[in-house]
Amino acid sequence: MTREKIIRFNIFLFLLFTAISFAQTKISGNLFDNENNLVSNVTVVVYDNNDNILSYSISDLEGFYNVKFTTSLKEVKLLIKAFNYEVVSEIVSNETQIKNFSLKPTVTNLREVIVKESVIRKKGDTLSYNVASFASEKDRTIADIIAKMPGIDVLPDGKILYQGKPINKYYIEGLDLLEGKYNLANKNLPYNQVSKVQILENHQPIKVLDSLVFSESAALNIKLKNNVSVTGQAELGFGMNPVLYEANITPLLFTKTKQILASYQTNNIGNNINDQIKTLTLEDLIDNFDNNNEKEDWLSIQGMSTPNFSEKRWLNNRSHLISMNFLQKLKNEYQLKSNISYSNDYFLQNGNTTTQYFTSLDTIRLLETKQNRLFGNNLETNLILERNSKKNYLKNKFQFKGFWDSQTGFLNQNSIQINQRLTNHFFSFNNNFKHIFTLGKQLVTFHSNISLNKTPQSIIINPGQFPDFLNNGNPYEQTNQSVENKVFFTNNALSFTKALKKFSISQRVGFLYENENLDSQIFTNLILVDDVEFQNKLNWNKAKIYSQSQVQYKNESWRFDVNLPINYYNFAWNNFQDYKENKNRFVFEPRISISNEITSFWKISTNYNRSYQFGDVNQLYNGYILTGYRNIQRFNSVFPEMINDGFSFGINYRNPVKSWFGSFFYTYSILKNNILYSVSINQLGASELQTVRIDNERKSHNLNFKLSKYISEIKSTFTLNSSFSKSTFFQLVNNNLNEISNNNSVFELKINSEVTDKFEVELKSNVVFSKNKIQETENKLIANQLHSFNLNFYPKENHYLALKSEFLINNSFTTNVKSEFLDFLYRYTWKKKNIDFEFQLNNIFNTESYTTIAVSDFSYTETNFQLRPRQVFFKMRFSL
Structure with a gap:
């Protein structure tokens, strides 16, 4: 093996073992009520000594939670919160373990409040961005809103990136109408017709492969407000110097x-x-x-570098x-x-x-x-x-x-x-x-x-x-x-x-x-x-x-x-x-x-x-x-x-x-x-x-x-x-x-x-x-x-x-x-x-x-x- 190959191999091993060497702690278990019934949709949060969130999990339909985190602390705080149950707070050692909890029912007295939907919610591999939270008076199309969402970048040509990588599909209500030409919808769909923009992480577009072949790419899905939407936009404009015009139907x-x-x-x-x-x-x-x-261009006239x-x-x-x-x-x-x-x-x-x-x-x-x-x-x-x-x-x-x-x-x-x-x-x-x-x-x-x-x-x-x-x-x-x-x-x-x-x-x-x-x-x-x-x-x-x-x-x-x-x-x-x-x-x-x-x-x-x-x-x-x-x-x-x-x-x-x-x-x-x-x-x-x-x-x-x-x-x-x-x-x-x-x-x-x-x-x-x-x-x-x-x-x-x-x-x-x-x-x-x-x-x-x-x-x-x-x-x- 040549010296260069050894160097490349060592670089790969370094990256590989860097990925593996992160010490990870997993705490999992089941949540029960006082009648031994499983409790779902319970939030389990792990805090450090300064009450900073290290990680969190939400119990599934089987009452099972699984929270993963990485820290050098010897102990962390585990907080379990659910509606109509007493809050559970416990200091636990920083080691992988199984901990089951029994939650005590209680009556939660609610004052009059104004309920605001979360700006960003995560459920499984789906992130949901609430469109109304990002909208302002000047916005007109859903493209205006997506450009403001954290974690999402919109390039000058309209290409959408999530966490720096291009999305692999653009859906409207789960359907791929445009076969990748999503600017047509993005720049013409009024944002007030949209309730949520969803990011589908690790998205496998082919359903039959979903449980077999995983994907590292994300897709974007547009959730509409109505089951039937007849919408769109029309624009008509004119101007001077020289004679200017624009139309869009x-x-x-x-x-x-x-x-x-x-x-x-x-x-x-x-x-x-x-x-x-x-x-x-x-x-x-x-x-x-x-x-x-x-298309491949074999010949060309002498071009010009266009401004950026x-x-x-x-x-x-x-x-x-x-x-x-x-x-x-x-x-x-x-x-x-x-x-x-x-x-x-x-x-x-x-x-x-x-x-x-x-x-x-x-x-x-x-x-x-x-x-x-x-x-x-x-x-x-x-x-x-x-x-x-x-x-x-x-x-x-x-x-x-x-x-x-x-x-x-x-x-x-x-x-x-x-x-x-x-x-x-x-x-x-x-x-x-x-x-x-x-x-x-x-x-x-x-x-x-x-x-x-x-x-x-x-x-x-x-x-x-x-x-x-x-x-x-x-x-x-x-x-x-x-x-x-x-x-x-x-x-x-x-x-x-x-x-x-x-x-x-x-x-x-x-x-x-x-x-x-x-x-x-x-x-x-x-x-x-x-x-x-x-x-x-x-x-x-x-x-x-x-x-x-x-x-x-x-x-x-x-x-x-x-x-x-x-x-x-x-x-x-x-x-x-x-x-x-x-x-x-x-x-x-x-x-x-x-x-x-x-x-x-x-x-x-x-x-x-x-x-x-x-x-x-x-x-x-x-x-x-x-x-x-x-x-x-x-x-x-x-x-x-x-x-x-x-x-x-x-x-x-x-x-x-x-x-x-x-x-x-x-x-x-x-x-x-x-x-x-x-x-x-x-x-x-x-x-x-x-x-x-x-x-x-x-x-x-x-x-x-x-x-x-x-x-x-x-x-x-x-x-x-x-x-x-x-x-x-x-x-x-x-x-x-x-x-x-x-x-x-x-x-x-x-x-x-x-x-x-x-x-x-x-x-x-x-x-x-x-x-x-x-x-x-x-x-x-x-x-x-x-x-x-x-x-x-x-x-x-x-x-x-x-x-x-x-x-x-x-x-x-x-x-x-x-x-x-x-x-x-x-x-x-x-x-x-x-x-x-x-x-x-x-x-x-x-x-x-x-x-x-x-x-x-x-x-x-x-x-x-x-x-x-x-x-x-x-x-x-x-x-x-």
């Missing part, structure tokens, strides 16, 4: 057997409605990845979205679902970029002025038949995706005018079938997935690029690059799952096959470059036979998950029939996960996994492809092979009684690669990418810390997030081997506080530090700061005033760049008709541009982005 219907969400939305005010049809849930994202039906703050300040758009989503319960627990979405978009980007490429010998500086026009037409349809019962599971999902996109770019590079025209299409048919049923005393799972994809793309660039490469050193008028990729993919598997006491044992075998055909040509002045170095006719075949053994163990506090996949790969490809390759690989990819719920509040986990990645079509073509006006690349080296070893350790804390939530995660990974990317950059910024056979490693460290607290007395949520990452690797730049180190740190503070009934404060501060080191040369530390501060006033009933500000500081190559934004909003609510009338004045200071810095492996790019001007806008909104 989204009716929703929820009954016990049917759910419907329909939506038409359009605007040109910087609202990116495409975020509402993005797949966001973890389970559905994994399905899309496994189905191999995601509110899109409404910089997104110059004209957007339309139509979405129809339907779920109907059928007999025998079947469900029929359909999801259809069509979007039509136009985006305009104006600005300029300054890029500095760092090599070990010199620095290359490139100036570009850009205007990009992006056109999108996207259609996606899903038709789903599903049965999710405790006895069996069946789901068949048929999906079609169509993208008819085009882009134009007008660019001035050092006084040279360059025009780019891109046609970017994609078409995909996919059918995914899964059936789980009982055979004897075990469960059998059959899974089959088939997809067909086609990606025709082309780019035309004027004047012609890379004349030394493509035209014997002579300037020419036009370059035309075309690419077409066709893909057939199928993955079929059969698995058997059996319970053995507290163990779950699964065996899965399967077969995967993929065929891709890549054709590419380069034309100069409409004449084909008749050289195999600039063409591709690549036929790619990948076959995989796999066997996976999985063992899971679960008791009251411990969870073990061991996956032992053994995979056999066969890769075969040829280009122009005269270049043929064939590779066979037999690999073992173990994954081990251990977690322990130390107490009702604390949970620790550790993981190890090894994975292999092999080259695919976009890493194997040996004919040049012009991927952009100044990027040309090919891969003429050996077959790419990567081995990734990953270690992680995490601590979670959640105390719904005190509304405290926190998490800490550390991950370490080593990626071994048999090739290096070699980049050659000339003084005009044009780059050539090739591969070279050199063994190398990429090492990465990541730390993440989150802490949030809700204080009900002042209706305030405080959240602190931070992360640190460091990666070291090698890169060939202009034929020089460079060791590169990238360091990034992020600090974020969020406060939402209702100071009084008439005054509310929202604060968010985000600071990002980035630093790049090449060999022994340290480049400038880049700091991006974003601070937002909102003041919300409720001067009298039905009136709402808001001042919303953003302050940004970015240090560019030469100086610090500061940007300030201020918006004003006034809303009057006609309560009788439930209609809002709004007046908005956005970008009061008329800030015209914004400068930001992006750090890549060996370059810094400073982007000056043109923003939207000052705008006046009027809006009317009402609930349906």
Whole structure:
């Protein structure tokens, strides 16, 4: 065993034994009344010497309680409280033991009180957040409320995280209407129709597997106030500078057997409605990845780094979205679902970029002025038949995706005018079938997935690029690059799952096959470059036979998950029939996960996994492809092979009684690669990418810390997030081997506080530090700061005033760049008709541009982005 392997193994053992070494005390027993009847719903609380709660438990229907805690004290206080029973208080030794108690009945005299529902309640693996406790006068949709809840984060694109991890399902009354596209509901469901937001911890979406295969992920469930809800919202707005408009009509219907969400939305005010049809849930994202039906962009115009703050300040758009989503319960627990979405978009980007490429010998500086026009037409349809019962599971999902996109770019590079025209299409048919049923005393799972994809793309660039490469050193008028990729993919598997006491044992075998055909040509002045170095006719075949053994163990506090996949790969490809390759690989990819719920509040986990990645079509073509006006690349080296070893350790804390939530995660990974990317950059910024056979490693460290607290007395949520990452690797730049180190740190503070009934404060501060080191040369530390501060006033009933500000500081190559934004909003609510009338004045200071810095492996790019001007806008909104 090599020294490095010993070090990695010791790291894993340290994390493993750290998880195991926490000394945990368990006190359990039964609770009886004076007639020896079992008493349920009794609260058992463990306190330390200072009356701080260490843990708690609630007795079940059998009168059984089980409380777990960790402390160095020799003794703790046990307090047992129940309605109409005397309180029991006893000092007990800090050791695992069984203690039964007999409760004495008593009469509890109640004074007149106002009963308020708990802000957060925990029952089993379910946390229930009371929506009314987090709502304020300005809120309109359930998304506004969820963003305030401790333990939950909502990212700018709408993705919901619980304890730092993405949710795996988003339900409305226990039904998955939207198949992961939950922004449609989140941003359009009025919060006053919702009673509770529930977090379902350790959620297994497939009911028949619920007691067999555990999950470490959480789901979110929306509990409505009424059994039948006909709701939704409608918005209509118009404004000036230039002519502005917005419309949103989204009716929703929820009954016990049917759910419907329909939506038409359009605007040109910087609202990116495409975020509402993005797949966001973890389970559905994994399905899309496994189905191999995601769009891949082979070609692109020269893009711009978009600002990292509110899109409404910089997104110059004209957007339309139509979405129809339907779920109907059928007999025998079947469900029929359909999801259809069509979007039509136009985006305009104006600005300029300054890029500095760092090599070990010199620095290359490139100036570009850009205007990009992006056109999108996207259609996606899903038709789903599903049965999710405790006895069996069946789901068949048929999906079609169509993208008819085009882009134009007008660019001035050092006084040279360059025009780019891109046609970017994609078409995909996919059918995914899964059936789980009982055979004897075990469960059998059959899974089959088939997809067909086609990606025709082309780019035309004027004047012609890379004349030394493509035209014997002579300037020419036009370059035309075309690419077409066709893909057939199928993955079929059969698995058997059996319970053995507290163990779950699964065996899965399967077969995967993929065929891709890549054709590419380069034309100069409409004449084909008749050289195999600039063409591709690549036929790619990948076959995989796999066997996976999985063992899971679960008791009251411990969870073990061991996956032992053994995979056999066969890769075969040829280009122009005269270049043929064939590779066979037999690999073992173990994954081990251990977690322990130390107490009702604390949970620790550790993981190890090894994975292999092999080259695919976009890493194997040996004919040049012009991927952009100044990027040309090919891969003429050996077959790419990567081995990734990953270690992680995490601590979670959640105390719904005190509304405290926190998490800490550390991950370490080593990626071994048999090739290096070699980049050659000339003084005009044009780059050539090739591969070279050199063994190398990429090492990465990541730390993440989150802490949030809700204080009900002042209706305030405080959240602190931070992360640190460091990666070291090698890169060939202009034929020089460079060791590169990238360091990034992020600090974020969020406060939402209702100071009084008439005054509310929202604060968010985000600071990002980035630093790049090449060999022994340290480049400038880049700091991006974003601070937002909102003041919300409720001067009298039905009136709402808001001042919303953003302050940004970015240090560019030469100086610090500061940007300030201020918006004003006034809303009057006609309560009788439930209609809002709004007046908005956005970008009061008329800030015209914004400068930001992006750090890549060996370059810094400073982007000056043109923003939207000052705008006046009027809006009317009402609930349906």
